[in-house]
Amino acid sequence: MELLIWLIPLLPFIGFLLNVFVIRREREAGLVASGLVAAAFVVTLIAVAMLAGMPPEERRIVSTAWEWINTGSFRVPFAIMFDPLTAVMALLITGVGALIHVYSIGYMHGDPRVVRYFAYLNLFVTMMLFLVMANNLLLLFLGWEGVGLCSFLLIGFWFERKSASAAAVKAFVVNRIGDAAFILAMLAVFAYFGTLNFYGDGEGGQLGFLERVSDIAGLRIGPDWQPIFVSTAISFLLLIGATGKSAQFPLFVWLPDAMAGPTPVSALIHAATMVTGGVYLMARAEPLFVASFTTQGWVAWIGALTALLAGTAAMAQWDIKRVLAYSTVSQLGFMVAACGMGAYVAAIFHLLTHGIFKALLFLAAGSVIHGTHDTQDMRRMGGLKDAMPITFRTYVIGALALAGIVPFAGFWSKDEILAHAISHGQTPIFVILFLTSLLTAFYMGRQVALVFFGTQRDPSYHPHESPQVMTVPLVVLAVGATIGGAINLPVLHWLTDWLEPVLHEKAGEFNLWLALIATAGAVGMGYLGWWVYTTNAAKIKIGGKDPAYRYSGDIWEGMEEAWYFDRLYQRTVVAGFERLADFLARVFDPQGVDGLVMGVGRFFGGLANGVRALQTGYVRTYALVFTVGVLIVLGVMLWFAR
Amino acid sequence: MVPTSYYVLLSAILFTIGVLGVLLRRNAIVVFMSVELMLNAANLALVAFARERLAVEAQVLVFFVITVAAAEVAVGLALLVSIFRTKRTADVDEVSTLKG
């Protein structure tokens, strides 16, 4: 069993090594990469089956490969673990990952750097698996940074494009802010628990810190008049880390730009898996978050605010992928808000369903882009439903799932979050989230209408359906998006039971009225969106304004610009840094640093000039001085030897 | 028996003469000889103390000193010959270009 769970991350890693060092041809690269990830999926399935065969309270396997760091009291084992939460994450990563690998074979066909692409992709899967399987914060951080690196490499995969490399750098830099907080959180955890392990190894060794949260209960730091609970400090730092990785307010700005990467990358990394790392972290560190009432409030509000902000922004986008990107941010906001309200199972549930249907939507969008010869602007599309029937149908299924229409997967998970909010009296959060879900339905209706209905507004290309290697994953994912909600149906609540050993949560009540109202609202808003943009299709011009712009004016422009956050950061933080760098380069470096260095040089130069006179070159004089020294030493020794 | 201190006294005198040779003489070869004299003076003191304690190890040490001194003389004289070839003199004061 331990060997089996080591196989899960190692199989993609082998693929990475093969792609880096051995494989030179495109075809082999795709096959090896997809094959090994698929194999990892199979291994994960077997592992899950074996895990299910154990008694619920024993469902955690910890395996230590070697002592990674051992410096005195700071010891970190290279240990991974496998428990129900990890299991579902690993299933999502390897399953969706395998499909996206297969899809990539078709999508990336003909690109000159395909081998490198698959190497990155395999490395990403490895790192993501380490992230979810790590048994300590440091190994998790390794995965965390590893996926960040892969994200950077893949966003900037077409680095010839200025925008792509700029977006890559932006993603990397914004994530650093969160990572800094993560490191601080690690230091705090080590300071207060003396270990970075989540759980003990089950063999009588030291317990992990998640099992010892009670150690810091009531422990306060800070000045007497304004103390902070240690749990609040740690969990808040982790929250900041999560906002970076999961693109939450205020650090969400990098995700829409990240769409500059290849579309399968957007599907895998920036929708299904990596960006959910923050949510996973919160679920994993649930005991810490639950211990802090303050942080929980912040989490809920940040999630809700992000959901609303991104939802509105998604409404006004023209780029087919940016719509989905803002939608992703919005849905991540849902999950985070769920975490903040204590509905961790719902958050994970939504994470899983979202992972499936958002991957489906991205892949379908990729198929559209592929079929329209790299067109991304929806104003140049329209009427594609006849040219790309499979893409159209799967896209609609994805849209229905995202909009939360019965019986598609998205409905069940979103409904669970809303129900939890209302049943726990989180009314303001509920209102925001409900509003956002309505907006979601609206912009998905808009998008479907813009892309597939009406007539083709740009006649410069001939749309065609994508090859089978791309459509088959779409169909598989569409099936998942349709029936995926079954894993946690209100009556059966399999997922809740499965995660019970980790998250200790009971299934919530199913709120029939809420479900009815939400469905009705979603259907209505979805139809409204579709109707507005099909009837006004004629008014949409390439490069023109949105029909809704007439009614809302500046607000619409604000939504289009995602409420000017980019511009804000550009004018404050970035401008400030630029000015600082300018100061350092033009003033401080030549005058301060160079002055210091040259000053030291000049000082010693002067000193040397003075001392030079002593160096006569006469060996005999040196010997004389030497003798004086010997005499002094001997004299001192004599004096003290008395 | 002759007291050890007599030998030590002799050794001290010889050592001082060696030092004076280094400080006063300008002929590089004589300077070198003075260094050898100092080595010998040290050896003498060493053997005298060894005799007092009957320590054979000190004889071993003197043996090493003598051997290494032989190597040192060989290299040193080779250097002197090299210097003489370029400078045409064995005056140590002439070899003073390395100065501030």
Place this chain on the structure above:
Amino acid sequence: MDLILFLITAVIAITGAVAMLVSRNAVHSALFLLLNFAAISVMYLLLSAPFLFAIQLTVYAGAIMVLFLFVVMLLGAEKVEDAPDRIAWQQPLALLLGLALLVVSVVVGLGGATTPPPAGEALAQFSDPRSLGALLFTDYLLPFEVTGFILLIAVVGVVVLNQRGRKI
């Protein structure tokens, strides 16, 4: 008896050293130093270290001083001090320092010295070259081999230094 021998030898040794210091001719210096070395080798005999006596004669008198003489003769560097001393001020200072050094080293050297033990089994052991050899090839084997290596390097170094027709 021993004391008389010691005094005679000591006078010879000091005479040789002083004469080495004051002779203007380098060959004479070398010969006086040879006298001094011979006296020191006799001292080793008096100190019951006959092996060192033989080594002193062979290495210092037989090899090192020959080498000195050889170099002096080869270079014709018997008299290099005919030119005026450029740092003559150093001479009185050097004498003064020498005196101080003598005083200090005498005081230091006489600190722990006493009369050595009389003859006996231990002394026979001390003067037997066998015990020295045994020590040399057991406890001091590594230093011994290192010394051999140093000699080898010295040989190579001398050959390299005195190659003709090549700039070093």
Place this chain on the structure above:
Amino acid sequence: MDWLTILIIVIQCFVITLAVTTAFAYLTLFERRLLARLQHRVGPNRAGPKGFLQPAADAVKLFFKEDIVPAMADKPVYLLAPALAVIPALIIWAVIPFGCLNLNWDYQACYDPARANLWNILQITDLNIGVLYVLAVTSIGVYGITLAGWASNNKYSMLGGIRSSAQLISYELALGCAVLSVVMTYGTFSTHEIVTQQQGGLWGIIPQLLGFVLFMVAATAEVVRAPFDLVEAEQELTGGYNTEYGSMKFALFFMAEYIKLIAVSALAVTFFFGGWNFPGLDILGREVTALAGPVAGSIVFGLVSLGAFLLKVVIFLFISVWVRASWPRLRYDRLMDLGWKWLLPLGLLNLVYTAVVIVLIPDRVVHSWVLFGLGALTIAIALGFNRTPKPVDNVTLVNDVQLPQS
């Protein structure tokens, strides 16, 4: 040390000095007569019967010649040099055992190294570093020649002196290697013990055949005898280091050379030919003791051993003269070549395999013969190397001269 001991030592020194000086005088006659015979001529035969008074005549002539000191010579060193040449040649005799005459009238003590008070008046002293003493004294033998060459202020002398220091230092190493092999074979520095261990016919030449060859070559070079007498090569250096010396001072150099020759022969006998041993010596001692008592036994033993020793030395001297009469002088670079590239490596090789064989085979007889075989093999291989002299740039062989085509 009581006065008797000192008296005996003084007498010993006196006798040996006289004996050696006389031996030198008659060695010259021996050599001249022998050379004459070897070269088919008569040799000195006028002074006394068969020229026996010739050495005395020479001595008288040298004593009464005018004593000249060159004007530009470095006078003290010039005068010191002959003395420095003679002294080592004389003091080396201190450790050579001529025989064994035990004054405790117990000839058996000669064979017993454990007996501390060995009253042997035929050896001045038996040092526990005897062999090292020999090496030390030979190593300072170079001063006389070198200083004579330098002090004469004569370029031929100078060249001779420089040549001598280089030659002597070079061959000293090979000599040391050969002697140390002997020391290793017998496990002692004491010359007397080396001799007693060769009792019974198993002489040093058997384990140390190669050592003997090396010793002879190196020793001949050490005493600058032909064919290694480049220091005084008359044809090139007009006499070499002693060009400027005359009368008694020249006689001293001459004397030193011949005494050293005798000493080297004596050492060769001591190291390789059993010293004063000869087969049946102990039987003789036992029989005479049984016949006429221990005093007579001891005296007869001593005298016979002395005779045996002298006989062996004379054989060596004969060989030396023979070599001088037969072989031409080496060229200087070939001399250095021989010393550094043949004798020294062979000496080291000998040292190494002697050590290995002695450690591996504890039995004295067996390892002696094994070493003999190894020595013979090494000599054969060394001689088997093609010793054709490599062409030197300034020499043109007759065969290489291109004759103009007619």
